[in-house]
Amino acid sequence: MTRLLILRHAAPLTGGRLAGRTDVDADCSDAAAFDWIRARIGQIGRVLSSPARRCLQTAEALSMPPHATSQALWEQDYGAWEGLAYGDLPDLGPLPPARLARHRPEGGESFDDMAARVLTELRGIDRDTLIVGHAGTVRAALSMVVGPAALSFAVAPLSLTVLRRAGDDWAVEFVNVTAP
Template sequence: MNHPRRLVERARMTVRLTLLCAAARTERAVRFADDPLDERALHRVRAVAGSLPQAATRCMAPSRRCTETARTLGWESVTSQPALRDLDMGSWYGRTLDEIAAGDASGLAGWLADPGAAPHGGESVTQLCDRVAAWLDALQPDVGRVLAVVEQAVARAAVVHALGAPHQAFWRVDVPPLSTVELTGRGGRWNLRMAELPSTPRPPW
């Protein structure tokens, strides 16, 4: 039978990590760029601010959209983590998917099929996944609860690592803006935890 003190100690040695995918502009075209958030995106951030868990450690990716998301959440103390930076898109930076497909269709197809490919001269999906995995596994067991504003690609890579999935699964993970990923880790192992809906009063019938 587990002693209560041991249970408390084990809980303290568990990393509880919430990844919040940064807000994004509401334009339809998907562009690989770090554009400032528009007012509609900022309104959505303010709407979710009260639903996030409290955390002793807050950090974010060094991008403009992550910085603006954290600032709009009201965070006054937050650490920028270079390891959480977005995927380096090299020569494709600033272009939309349609523009890339029109100018480099074979390169785009290869990039989507092979996680080790980087036809844009930037970073491959495999390199991103390895970088994010190293950051996750370097978190100290006594850090407690961590809340981080991250890029969509980083959230995907974190899920892939937590599940021990092949890097090919990267594109099968859908992480919309302002969605959260809950991870718990201890002893080098990670678990993916699905978020619960806020409790609501029971109906009178």
């Protein structure tokens, strides 16, 4: 059995703007939360990270430097939406999860596009691994179990999600666990 621990980076310092591929810093000031998450993760043999600065800073604050980074683990590219204030993002209205997963912002990628590259990376993991990534990384991993309904999961900053694999079958142990 292989365990995949996915930690969303600490709160991004975006000034209230969408930062998918925009490289921003993380707020790594909550030492108690980092201590709690580090204890929850425990001993892990391999750490893999998105190359985003916010992910690398989170790994450093955990004292768990990545063994490698992967371009495949970058957050979704929101194209024309990058840098928009959250209140200025277009309202797509109610969409079924599968249709929302296919929606591609102008000049960007859909959730399905992002998940395809992330899942290629995740499916190649053959030992217990901690991934320091993004909300999209977590949802992509969850999509291996629940499909496009993964878009409905909340993924808080500095939250831990754990999946396990036996053969080709993935199961969810827990999602979005944060320090008390």
